[in-house]
Amino acid sequence: MYSLSSRLLISVSVLLLLFFGATVAVLNTAFSEAGEQARRDILDGQVIGLLAAAEPDGNADLALPDKLREPRFGQIGSGLYGELRNAEGLVVWRSRSALGLEIPDGTVPAVGTQLFARETLADDTPLLTLSLAVDWEFDDGTSKTYVFKVAESLDSFNAQVAGFRGKLYRWFAGVAATMLLAFSLLLRGLMKPLRKIETEIGEIEAGSRVSLSDHFPTELQGVARNMNLLIDSERARSDRYRVTLDNLAHSLKTPLAAMRALLGDRKSRQFGDRFNEQIDRMDEIVRYQLRKPAAAAADKPVLQSVHIEKEVTRLIEGLKKVYHDKGPEFEVSIEPGMRFRGDTGDFLEVAGNLLDNACKWCEQKVRISAVPSVGASAIASGMVLSVSDDGPGIPPVAADALLQRGMRLDEATPGHGIGLAVVKDIARSYGGQLSIQESKLGGAEITVSIPPLTSAKSD
């Protein structure tokens, strides 16, 4: 029951059944009622005909001619029967057609009125009857009550109704079947793009396809686009992990070799220091490689966003504890509700490193600001994040060196170089850049600009 098409087919079948069932019931009733009304009108005509044909027979009684205008009264078993009874209920006349049959007495209507009724013959043949009671005034001034009664067998009528009903059922069954067939064909057509996505994903898994094609109906284009983004970012991620691992493995080899060489003359005096130096180097290499961006290459991560103000507040609360003794004053100017399109870890890494450096170098003041950058045809705004402090600043020459090589500037404050190199890597992975200026506060101002997201194209 989890298949969309079977769900749809079942719901449509139930709806069709309900709809056609109701229609059949209504048509059936209408047909029977109309048929019965017609029968009644005919009976009414027949009883009036009998009344018109009745003549006094001269013995102060009524008689009907042998040959009536309606021939069916004359044919035995024709299904139309006539009868005349007197006030005592005795049969005065009975049509030839009723030969051998006993028309039931039924209810006698009041004089001057007529009464329709459904009765049955002795052999259970259903009848529709009409009785008319009249006072007949003879020429001699006397009057007698007579009951004219016509009865028609409903056999043929019922057969007609049954025939009609059968035809109705067959027609509607035919129509419903055709509709269901057409609908399932239609559904198959509609589901085709979904099946295509499934097939294409299968192909991607099998490695025979790189991304989903872009010929999908409008409703599915968003899904296909996001799928492609996900696939791309997943691929970029695994590429990056592979590269990172590769770099890590290779760069660890040098210090390992150095350590092995050192072990050779472990009796030398600075053995411990030199060994430690190599461990520090390895640690630094591992840290740098592991802190590289988590997100995929530029303009990919549209899937999540970071609440900038909230994360910056969290960072500052943490840094206030770490730099409790120094007690830097933070000045924050961030547009409320502003969001960064990308990975939370990446954002924290950028803002965390910049703020940490600022706290390290500042005299007293640290300022952080974030404004969105918007470009033409952007589907998500970018970000300009800058952090400045009132410390000694970074001389332009050193700034160039820092930006180009991501090396440590000052051994006295470890981590500065690594931090900036990581920030630079992350900014670049979002298509952005890092710049170092002199801050109005007197120290360094480091700005990370991430461009707005212009389209979700994949490469």
Place this chain on the structure above:
Amino acid sequence: MRLLVIEDDVTLRETLTQKLGDEGFAVEQAADGTEGLYFAQEYPIDLAIIDLGLPGISGLDIIRQVRADGKTYPILILTARDRWEDKVDGLSAGADDYVVKPFHFEEVSARVNALLRRSGGWASSQLDAGPVSLDMSRQELKVSDEAIELTSFEYKIIEYLMVRAGQVISKAELTDRLYDQDFERDSNVIEVFIGRLRKKMDPDNSIKPIETLRGRGYRFALERNQSG
């Protein structure tokens, strides 16, 4: 001072315990989160060093639990994870500082001393009160600019009292915080050491640095000369 070290790596835990012990701290150790949480909640400790990646209860959960219980002692986290995401999580949970693995022991020691000092309300590692000044980084006591020779136990007592200057510290607390658990507890020893300290710091009984409150304990009585 009594510290708690919660770290699952045996070598690291024992090295830390031993080196912190050498620096004069009484150290409790726990190897996993469950035991760690129990110590952190039930023992009288002055500072906890908690590794974030622990078996059983995670370091973050221990910190949250301890803070939810209203404990205010400083917490230093050790983490192998260097990303800011992890540091911020730890600090937001209630930790006060972090050290990233691998670390030099001196770094841990410096952070521990700074945190302890901070929790006593001092802003720098140089505690000045009247003519008395204690340099915690050098473990040096001076009175009127004259260095005083102290045994390590005497130093521990004066440091504990000075960090908590103004507070009354009971004999039981001093014994508790200064001895390792398996040490024989004898409060007379504290009295003897206090007596010696008074004699060394204040031979002519003029500045009265340590006050005895009968039945309650001791108090470092000099006003802090707080400049920063």
